Amino acid sequence: xxxxxxxxxxxxxxxxxxxxxxxxxxxxxxxxxxxxxxxxxxxxxxxxxxxxxxxxxxxxxxxxxxxxxxxxxxxxxxxxxxxxxxxxxxxxxxxxxxxxxxxxxxxxxxxxxxxxxxxxxxxxxxxxxxxxxxxxxxxxxxxxxxxxxxxxxxxxxxxxxxxxxxxxxxxxxxxxxxxxxxxxxxxxxxxxxxxxxxxxxxxxxxxxxxxxxxxxxxxxxxxxxxxxxxxxxxxxxxxxxxxxxxxxxxxxxxxxxxxxxxxxxxxxxxxxxxxxxxxxxxxxxxxxxxxxxxxxxxxxxxxxxxxxxxxxxxxxxxxxxxxxxxxxxxxxx
Numbered sequence: 661x662x663x664x665x666x667x668x669x670x671x672x673x674x675x676x677x678x679x680x681x682x683x684x685x686x687x688x689x690x691x692x693x694x695x696x697x698x699x700x701x702x703x704x705x706x707x708x709x710x711x712x713x714x715x716x717x718x719x720x721x722x723x724x725x726x727x728x729x730x731x732x733x734x735x736x737x738x739x740x741x742x743x744x745x746x747x748x749x750x751x752x753x754x755x756x757x758x759x760x761x762x763x764x765x766x767x768x769x770x771x772x773x774x775x776x777x778x779x780x781x782x783x784x785x786x787x788x789x790x791x792x793x794x795x796x797x798x799x800x801x802x803x804x805x806x807x808x809x810x811x812x813x814x815x816x817x818x819x820x821x822x823x824x825x826x827x828x829x830x831x832x833x834x835x836x837x838x839x840x841x842x843x844x845x846x847x848x849x850x851x852x853x854x855x856x857x858x859x860x861x862x863x864x865x866x867x868x869x870x871x872x873x874x875x876x877x878x879x880x881x882x883x884x885x886x887x888x889x890x891x892x893x894x895x896x897x898x899x900x901x902x903x904x905x906x907x908x909x910x911x912x913x914x915x916x917x918x919x920x921x922x923x924x925x926x927x928x929x930x931x932x933x934x935x936x937x938x939x940x941x942x943x944x945x946x947x948x949x950x951x952x953x954x955x956x957x958x959x960x961x962x963x964x965x966x967x968x969x970x971x972x973x974x975x976x977x978x979x980x981x982x983x984x985x986x987x988x989x990x991x992x993x
Contacts, residue, residue: 698767701989702727703989747778749778795934800833802945811837815841817881819885819890833883846984855960882902884904
């Protein structure tokens with residue numbers, strides 16, 4: 661019987677180069693932790709693509725198995741954890757795939773405090789179509805509601821709407837009764853984005869970004885996956901007492917704006933962190949994604965299902981803007 665497991669290992673080498681190799685790990689190489697999980701599915705996220713290609717400072721250790729998401733079933737766990745062999749579980753965030761061997765492997769070992777029991781209505785596949793992207797979309801909704809954003813206030817604009825977080829956010833906010841206007845630089849996907857519930861899709865490349873400290877108010881609220889000049893534009897165009905939730909930096913980490921939107925319109929700029937989120941609330945959010953925050957039509961948001969060996973090429977395509985929606989990784993294929 662083969663006691664090793666397939667894994668996608670990332671190594672930093674001389675002169676700043678990065679090597680990604682499909683290899684096999686023995687049980688004693690899985691890393692620290694007291695819960696062992698047989699992984700069925702992972703997913704490819706923008707952060708994963710940055711780490712695999714070396715385009716961003718994501719990985720904190722080398723060598724390291726990538727993958728910030730994993731779902732499968734418990735193999736072993738301490739009795740005190742409340743987990744039992746065969747339990748369906750997921751892990752997302754907590755340093756998985758950044759500081760700790762991640763989900764691009766058929767087996768992981770993690771601390772019990774990282775493990776989320778799968779809600780009754782989810783299986784590992786549907787959990788990973790959601791993954792960190794779906795969890796982030798739910799945190800967006802939570803932040804908006806906690807700061808008193810309601811559908812009655814008017815339309816919410818979502819940027820980067822063809823990506824994983826963007827598309828799931830469009831779907832979730834629409835399902836919760838919000839009118840959603842989407843922004844995307846991919847005209848070929850505008851019909852697909854409308855099919856997710858957006859009432860209108862704007863081409864990001866033709867947006868009149870303006871330059872004044874305040875532009876005409878166009879949105880009751882906003883969700884931004886891009887950062888940079890797009891986020892700055894949103895601060896200038898969101899209406900009084902509107903909320904902007906920032907969740908990404910695909911368009912840049914800089915933010916050049918003024919205090920005018922905040923002191924004259926009362927606009928609130930909010931952030932979410934899927935990685936550093938309290939575990940008790942993490943479990944509660946996942947239960948809501950199986951309940952009153954369920955996102956309908958997940959298979960419509962799934963664009964690709966790939967094997968571990970296809971992850972590097974898909975990562976390069978993602979950073980080149982050639983992917984959309986969610987990419988599921990079948991780690992045993």
